[in-house]
Amino acid sequence: MTELFLKYYRTQQQKVQLEKTYDTQCPYCSMQCKMQLIEQSFVTRKKYLTIGKDNPTTEGRLCIKGMNAHQHAFSRERLKYPLLKVNGEFVRISWEEAFEHIKENFVEIQSKDGQNALAVYGSASITNEEAYLLGKFARVALKTKYIDYNGRLCMSAAASAAIQTFGIDRGFTNSLAEIPFTGCIILAGTNIAECQPTIMPYFEKAKENGAYIIAIDPRETATTKIADLHLKLKPGTDAALANGLLKVIIEENYIDEAFLQKRVNGFEEVKDYVLSLKLEEIEEMTGVPIEQIRKAAIRFGKEETGMIFTARGVEQQTDGSISVRNFLNILIASGKIGKPNCGFGAITGQGNGQGAREHGQKADQLPGYRSIDNEEHRAYVASVWGVNKDELPGKGVSAYEMMEKIHEGEITGMFLMCSNPVVSNPNAQFVREAMKKLKFLVAVDLFVSETARLADLILPTSSYLEDEGTMTNVEGRVTLREANYPVPGEVKHDWQIICDIARVLGKGEYFSFSSAEEIFNELRVASRGGFADYYGITYDRLRKEGGLLWPCPDLDHKGTVRLFEASFAHRDGRAAMVAVPNKPVIPKEQACEEFPLYLTTGRVMSHYLTGVQTRKSPALAARNVESFMEIHPSTAMKYRIQDNTLVKIESRRGSITVRSKWSETIRQDTVFVPFHWADSQNVNNLVSKELDPTCRMPGFKVSAVKLSPVMDLSSN
Structure with missing residues (x-):
């Protein structure tokens, strides 16, 4: 029997006809891990294996998502x-027919409803080239002011805080390589162990070197486990907690007076403001003991x-921008x-959350992190594009506010690229109704997502394996993401789709690109002299050097590893601190008798964003087949919620049904639900439409809710 098995095994091995390798990058989180796909072709099937590749950021590491992408x-x-x-069903058509439908509908909408009746909704998962081209497409081909993207729901609070404080936003002010050598680290509202797992070795190395880590989160997570001190605050009270920390730092004289006088x-x-506050009041507000x-x-x-690191826990709030500014106050006051x-x-x-916000997808922005309201900036970009600056439209509105414009009838058509707003936006049922109101919706996607289901036309786009x-x-x-796997069927790259639509609309001369590298070379020029200056970066340099930190203003520049060594980016070269009130300008939803608990949201390791991609990966979907609600056992018993049973969660906006998951690691006044699922499990059905007044970020992290068991088992 053994001999027969060995003979069969050897026969199967000999059936491997060909082995190919494809270099690429992970399509998921912002670590952008380099990797290689190995494809083995057998007589009747193909087998795939993904391995990590050495690179300056993650040194060959991969997480479970990357390995199964x-x-x-x-x-x-x-x-x-x-x-x-057609009649409620999707039917296959040719690209030529698709483009004719787009031309006919886009022209009709703008002629009847006005130039700004068309909107463009972009993504932070597309390449820099495609993000740049999409902004140019909106403003040159469509001449509409309405363009924004799903990164508004992710990075807008931190970006606006950094711009107001430092004058520039680059996410990290220095490189990852410095983390292991810092003395104290604050992780505010970030669960990196599940959201960016391959970053964890930097923090683990810091601990080995003696760093003291402070985690701020209402839940105990895989990230808080590495902390020396966990501040388990009440959701939504980050600004007040930062005031408490700052008050103690000032009172104990841990400020850098020379730095403050010279550069702030x-x-x-x-x-004056923080010294007027009482720690007893901050303790009561936040639930964090004074000691x-x-x-x-x-x-x-x-x-x-x-170092201080913030993420969605602090930022996805209606005072997210000012809350981040308060953590920056701590950093500046101590001269760090x-x-x-x-x-x-x-x-x-998101995978390209940084680059996608730098080159023109935001409502108020032009390439190179230039402002669309600045006449000098408009003139420069217009000269690169070969148009008159007066022809460029002005500032539009944020992603969610575009949904309001649809309900108001101001926007009647939309071009949607690689995003799923009916799941990702707050007040999700309102957004769904908005998308249904559109006269014509074009969705560009890999799959028929929940939003694409509502589209009139879906265009198939390429994946991370295929799109350089x-x-x-x-x-x-x-x-540089290398990507040369053959596209399936009649799939096109995002940039090709944009160029083809521009061509049929009579704007082809502005979009006559034949490769991603050609687009990048125009992006380099468009960004030149801006805050996010890519001019010195080329494909050749990226292949040789493995990546470059911007700003990189010329071909001999090595990239900027650490910002603000000599001055900040404001005109006077100084950083700007601001007093942050304990209580936000826009009051947050409070728990009450009818809605007695706080809901907060976030990720799980096996899924990404709205789950459109990860739920199509069997290895990842099997880890979390459905959504869930994390709840403290004491709270669960109070509301007759048994472990691992279905529970209805209601807010003032709507309701969802998910399975309960008891956990003693969460605050008793708080429940947690991940945001990767749609329809009846879409947690954003519960989230308010209120937005941060500075950056227009929704308040995903704080909603007042009530619970009830779907089947009451308490009497059994």
Whole structure:
């Protein structure tokens, strides 16, 4: 029997006809891990294996998502041909027919409803080239002011805080390589162990070197487990907690007076305000004991080096921008910025969350992080594009506000690229109704997502294995994603789709690109002289050097590893501090008798964003087949919620049904639900439409809810 088996095994091995390798990058988080797909072809099937490749950021590491990313790319559900909705059903059509439908409908909408009746909704998962081209497409081909993207729901709070404080936003003010050598680290509202797993070795190395880590989160997570001190605050009270930390730092004289006098504005006003506050009131507001506030502040203040990292827990709130500014106040007051092993890091969520916000997808932005309201900026970009600056439209509105414009009838058509707004936006049912109101919706996607189901026309796009281009990772390092796997069926790249539509609309002369590299070379020129200056970066340099940190203003420049060593990016070269109120300008939803608990949201390791890709990966979907609600056992018993049973969660906006998961690691006044699922499990059905007044970020992290068991088992 053994001999027969060995003979069969040898026969199977001999059936391997060919082995190919394809270099690429992970399509998921902002670490942008380099990897290689190995494809073995047998007589009757193909087998795939993904391995990590050495690179400056992750040194060959991969997480479970990266190792299985190819599964969604090879899914049988991949779109391969344009699909037109006819009598409620999608039917296959040719690209020529698809473009004619777009031309006919776009022209009709703008002629009847106005130039701005067309909107463009972009993505932070597409390449820099495609993000750049999409912004140009909106403003040159469509001449509409309405363009924004899903990164508005991710990075807008941290980006606006950094711009207001430092004058520039690059996510990380220094490189990842400095983390292991810092003395104290604050992780505020970030669960990197599950959201960016391959970054964890930097923090683990820091601990080995003696760093003291402080985690701020209402839940205990895989990330808080590495912390020396966990501040388990009440959701939504981050700004007040930061005031408490800052008060102690100032009172204990852990400030850098020379740095403040030479390089900072606004410190005295901040000092006067925080010294007027009482730690007892901050303790009551946040739920964090005074002794823990003092311990964290003194430890951070007395260390010579320190870093602060924020993510969605702090940022996805209606005071997210000002809350991040308060953590930056701590950093500045203690002089821990612009120096070795000191700095700020906004942990970017999406794969190209950094680059996608730099080159023109935001409503108020032009390439190179230029402002669309600045006449000098408009003139420069218009000269690169070969148009009159007066022809460029003005500022539009944020992603969610475009949905309001649809309901108001101002927007009647939309071009949607690689995003799923009916799942990702707050007040999700309102958004779904908006998308249904559109006269014509074009969706570009890999799959028939929940939003694409509502489209009139779906265009099939290429995956990370097939679409070459640059991405900018969490630390601001521009990398080149090699991608030469053959596209399936009649699939086109995003940039090709944009160029083809521009051509049929009579704007082809502005979009006559034949490769991603050609687009990048125009992007380099368009960004030149801007804050996000890519001019010195080329495909050749990226291939040779493995990535470059911007700004990189010329071909001899080595890239900027550490920002603000000599000055900040404001005109006067100084950082700007601001006093941050304990209570937000827009009151947050409070727990009450009818809705007695706080809901907060986030990720799980096996899924990404709205789950469109990861739910098509069997290895990842099997790890979390459905959504869930994490709840403290004491709270669960109070509301008759048994473990692992279905529970209805209701807010003032709507309701969802998910399975309960008891956990003693969460606050008793808080429940947690991940946001990767749709329809009846879409947690964003529960989230308010209120937006941050500065950056227009929704308040995903704080909603008041009530619970009820779907089947009451308490009497059994």
